[in-house]
């Protein structure tokens with residue numbers, strides 16, 4: 102198999118590394134890569150993690166060409182795919198047959214392997230939990246090249262360690278997923294304006310199980326907490342006007358691609374302020390309900406491919422934290438205030454409510470462990486994701502935010518991280534030592550390493 106030299110980074114395009122990359126298309130080829138070298142290896146999907154989790158200065162196994170369906174049960178909505186299969190491939194195939202992904206992140210251009218390894222969450226985390234809850238089982242290739250089946254019954258410690266394990270337990274090869282039934286391709290979306298952090302939090306707490314999706318965009322060019330909240334639910338067939346088909350042939354419009362032309366960031370103080378003001382002005386003053394195709398609700402950013410290029414050569418960082426529900430609502434205001442005082446203006450801010458994480462679900466699993474060996478990010482509380490163009494002064498500011506997040510009992514999402522220190526990481530992820538024991542039990546050597554794992558001294 103050909104190995105090519107590539108300059109690799111995460112979606113934020115910060116700290117690119119010269120890597121040797123191979124593109125296996127069969128499990129046998131993955132095994133050959135593992136057996137053919139003693140060098141550290143990391144798996145990569147579609148590179149949508151923002152930081153350095155899928156980056157290595159040694160060997161990167163890019164699985165995006167290993168994208169096949171192995172089996173499909175349309176009666177029960179169970180699909181088995183290779184790890185490089187993208188969410189878009191799955192949706193294009195299953196939605197016309199009345200099935201949907203029970204959990205999806207904000208882009209469909211990511212792989213199933215990447216979603217398991219980051220244990221991604223969606224707009225329904227407070228109700229459905231994360232991606233891992235719908236993983237029946239997966240096959241993982243560990244350092245010796247053996248393929249181990251992992252699920253709640255078999256190799257269950259390795260199962261948990263791989264969910265959110267950021268590719269450090271091995272290469273995920275096959276994944277079996279449970280899908281959820283839907284009656285149409287549509288989402289009934291309800292939008293409402295919000296005027297403050299307090300109002301936003303209150304609105305999230307008005308639990309409505311009929312609207313399982315909820316997410317807020319916040320204008321973080323001021324610390325007030327003004328913004329817009331979107332609720333959503335899958336539209337039933339009998340709610341559609343007579344002439345509208347539940348599964349029309351028409352697909353989403355071909356997205357535009359941002360060319361790779363910009364040295365300097367187009368995202369700066371002036372454009373950020375303009376974008377946020379216009380977005381707020383455009384939000385409905387009174388609650389407004391519309392019916393939209395699922396891709397408009399779940400994947401607004403996918404309308405513009407390679408939008409990360411707008412940030413120019415220096416790239417951008419997304420800082421996403423979760424803090425417990427008990428945290429005072431003023432916490433988020435203070436975070437944004439500190440950013441603005443330090444001259445760092447977030448270009449985009451997304452706020453969500455999170456339900457129980459894997460660790461908090463422990464009593465529901467039939468398991469003897471006191472803690473589950475997982476590095477999965479979600480836990481009960483509020484999560485805020487802030488995008489910043491990479492400029493001087495950003496990194497010291499983010500280190501100050503880390504301290505505030507730790508004091509509040511929260512943590513930062515590894516799939517978005519490119520700058521945490523080993524010390525702060527350990528405080529945020531206290532399960533690290535039991536996770537490491539499991540990782541070592543199945544891997545004779547520290548084989549799976551990324552720029553992230555080296556920086557955080559995980560392995």
Ligand SMILES: Cc1cc2nc3c(=O)[nH]c(=O)nc-3n(C[C@H](O)[C@H](O)[C@H](O)COP(=O)(O)OP(=O)(O)OC[C@H]3O[C@@H](n4cnc5c(N)ncnc54)[C@H](O)[C@@H]3O)c2cc1C
Nearest residue numbers: 146147148149150206207211212214215218222267268273
């Ligand atoms: C626009 C946008 C919106 C997003 N919204 C959300 C969101 O709402 N919620 C959320 O949780 N995340 C979100 N993300 C982050 C994204 O969903 C995750 O980072 C996801 O892991 C990306 O998948 P990928 O295939 O691109 O993986 P990569 O970025 O290539 O890799 C991510 C991690 O998975 C590991 N990995 C990948 N494939 C394998 C494999 N086969 N075996 C073992 N390890 C593997 C890598 O080593 C790495 O550690 C968003 C990203 C973007 C760009």
